[in-house]
Amino acid sequence: MSTSGSTFRIDGRAAMFAGSAVGVLLVLVYVGSGAGRWFDAALAGYLIGVLMGVFAVVYRYLVWIQRPPTARLNRRGWESFRRKGRVGHNAVGLVGLVGTNLLAQGFIRKRSTARWAAHQLVFWGCLLAAAVTFPLTLGWVHFESVGQQGSHYKAFFFGIGTGSFSATSLVGFTTFHLLNISAFMVIGGVLIFLFRRTRDPGALAVERSGDFLALAGLFGVSITGLFLTASTMWLEGRYYAFLTNVHALTVIMGLLYIPFGKLFHIFQRPANLGVHFYRAEGARGVQHECRECHKPYASAMQVADLKEVLPAVGFDYRDNAGGNWQDICPSCRRKMVTAAQVARVGGFG
Amino acid sequence: MGSPLIRGNMFVIDQSRCIGCEACVQACEECGTHRGESLIHLEFVDRGATPQTAPMVCMHCEDPTCAQVCPADAIKQNEDGVVQSSLKPRCIGCSNCVLACPFGVPKYFALPDQMMKCDMCYDRTSVGLKPMCASVCPSQALWFGTPEEFADTRRGELMFEFRFGNQLVPTKVATVVNDRSDGPVDPLAEPPSRWQDDPFGLEEAFS
Ligand code: SF4
Numbered sequence: 001m002s003t004s005g006s007t008f009r010i011d012g013r014a015a016m017f018a019g020s021a022v023g024v025l026l027v028l029v030y031v032g033s034g035a036g037r038w039f040d041a042a043l044a045g046y047l048i049g050v051l052m053g054v055f056a057v058v059y060r061y062l063v064w065i066q067r068p069p070t071a072r073l074n075r076r077g078w079e080s081f082r083r084k085g086r087v088g089h090n091a092v093g094l095v096g097l098v099g100t101n102l103l104a105q106g107f108i109r110k111r112s113t114a115r116w117a118a119h120q121l122v123f124w125g126c127l128l129a130a131a132v133t134f135p136l137t138l139g140w141v142h143f144e145s146v147g148q149q150g151s152h153y154k155a156f157f158f159g160i161g162t163g164s165f166s167a168t169s170l171v172g173f174t175t176f177h178l179l180n181i182s183a184f185m186v187i188g189g190v191l192i193f194l195f196r197r198t199r200d201p202g203a204l205a206v207e208r209s210g211d212f213l214a215l216a217g218l219f220g221v222s223i224t225g226l227f228l229t230a231s232t233m234w235l236e237g238r239y240y241a242f243l244t245n246v247h248a249l250t251v252i253m254g255l256l257y258i259p260f261g262k263l264f265h266i267f268q269r270p271a272n273l274g275v276h277f278y279r280a281e282g283a284r285g286v287q288h289e290c291r292e293c294h295k296p297y298a299s300a301m302q303v304a305d306l307k308e309v310l311p312a313v314g315f316d317y318r319d320n321a322g323g324n325w326q327d328i329c330p331s332c333r334r335k336m337v338t339a340a341q342v343a344r345v346g347g348f349g
Numbered sequence: 350m351g352s353p354l355i356r357g358n359m360f361v362i363d364q365s366r367c368i369g370c371e372a373c374v375q376a377c378e379e380c381g382t383h384r385g386e387s388l389i390h391l392e393f394v395d396r397g398a399t400p401q402t403a404p405m406v407c408m409h410c411e412d413p414t415c416a417q418v419c420p421a422d423a424i425k426q427n428e429d430g431v432v433q434s435s436l437k438p439r440c441i442g443c444s445n446c447v448l449a450c451p452f453g454v455p456k457y458f459a460l461p462d463q464m465m466k467c468d469m470c471y472d473r474t475s476v477g478l479k480p481m482c483a484s485v486c487p488s489q490a491l492w493f494g495t496p497e498e499f500a501d502t503r504r505g506e507l508m509f510e511f512r513f514g515n516q517l518v519p520t521k522v523a524t525v526v527n528d529r530s531d532g533p534v535d536p537l538a539e540p541p542s543r544w545q546d547d548p549f550g551l552e553e554a555f556s
């Protein structure tokens with residue numbers, strides 16, 4: 001299924017960096033949890049899942065960013081961003097792009113509003129859930145009851161007390177139900193995605209097995225989480241122990257799946273912002289003219305970049321006359337292929 | 350020779366038979382995998398000099414240049430050799446594939462900020478149906494069927510190889526040539542001459 005054709009080998013440097021990331025995280029857990037004092041032992045399984053997930057994501061990211069085309073784009077994107085005299089302008093642009101592209105995801109809306117709504121629900125639902133669970137799992141946030149009634153709580157962040165609230169107040173209710181809210185958002189989004197799939201046979205045909213797995217995983221994590229709440233609120237805690245294990249298992253499997261499956265796009269997508277700066281920089285610079293029709297068709301920078309990337313991934317489009325097939329615009333390429341084929345059958349018709 | 354077949358069928362493009370009717374351009378838009386956007390290319394080779402038109406679909410290269418230059422790993426090849434359009438969550442719209450494909454196939458769309466390309470109507474061909482374009486092409490420039498059907502109804506030989514400078518590009522989609530032994534289709538090669546400059550050796554005799 002892969003197109004790289006390279007044999008599998010461990011990338012030592014990437015593994016080292018990934019290991020360091022895990023180390024840094026462990027130090028933060030130690031510090032944030034007051035040397036383990038506020039660490040919730042019941043969440044140990046999740047912590048291990050998070051550490052393995054972090055290792056795998058960092059490793060995969062580093063391997064990915066080293067592929068010749070990715071490395072080139074990464075370098076060029078930052079170069080374009082830091083271009084003298086444009087840093088201020090670009091920084092403002094970056095804030096805008098993060099808002100419109102990464103958060104509001106307007107580009108998905110251009111394809112379909114329903115798809116966009118589904119994606120937004122899943123995206124914000126997951127962000128919310130992560131914002132709640134990660135600090136709890138890592139021991140960075142914990143709650144202590146205040147006074148004698150047992151209905152007032154105080155939240156601590158890295159051991160530092162923040163506001164206190166009553167469990168029965170709106171703030172208290174929302175705080176303790178944030179995960180349920182996020183679960184409803186994710187399930188809503190997943191259902192819209194699934195519904196759209198059933199009505200779109202075209203999408204189904206090009207579906208990759210991992211696509212469905214990602215949705216099933218998101219659904220599994222959310223629904224088992226909701227079951228936990230249901231068990232406490234309406235079943236006097238029946239099945240709770242069993243449900244916790246099932247929920248923990250789905251979450252840990254989900255964390256481990258991130259770097260391998262469809263969800264890795266979360267980390268790849270920001271490269272799109274680099275493309276925006278690369279494109280703008282290319283448009284300001286010299287344009288490359290087609291060798292055949294002499295019309296400009298791309299930035300000279302990108303054509304030059306490709307001429308260096310192509311040999312690195314195993315292609316040689318140079319010709320004996322000192323030229324390069326890559327100097328010809330896509331339209332002329334198509335016409336020349338046709339002309340060559342026509343010549344091989346002895347003419348038109 | 351040639352790549353594995355899709356359910357016993359193969360896709361053949363014989364540009365020389367194209368009459369420029371644009372039926373394929375319309376049909377392509379109806380494809381279930383990219384509804385509303387036509388991804389096939391059709392243009393005149395040189396309007397002033399010849400009526401020849403140039404249709405182009407994805408040739409589904411054995412080692413796809415488009416996928417290799419993609420920084421986002423957004424282009425995947427299925428086990429059956431079909432090179433899929435960009436994976437929407439991944440494609441970051443850089444246009445590397447658009448510029449690098451030796452056949453000039455991928456198209457960049459500004460509004461979704463993504464690339465889309467011909468995927469041989471995977472919703473259809475994966476279940477044995479003809480691609481949209483081949484189902485409407487009146488001149489059989491775009492043709493889909495079994496090797497036996499081809500042998501029975503068409504002349505010429507199938508060619509699954511192209512050459513661009515030093516680069517040999519084997520493809521899953523075939524084109525048609527008179528004589529396969531002349532080697533891959535090579536747009537940069539001198540066109541084989543169909544007449545002789547000095548058929549009776551007169552110049553040589555009198556020089
Ligand atoms: S013809 Fe172009 S788009 Fe199709 S597989 Fe080959 S390189 Fe990719």
Ligand code: SF4
Pocket residue numbers: 415418419420421422423424435439440441442443444445446447463464
């Ligand atoms: S436009 Fe998309 S599919 Fe094409 S090379 Fe760039 S990221 Fe890959």
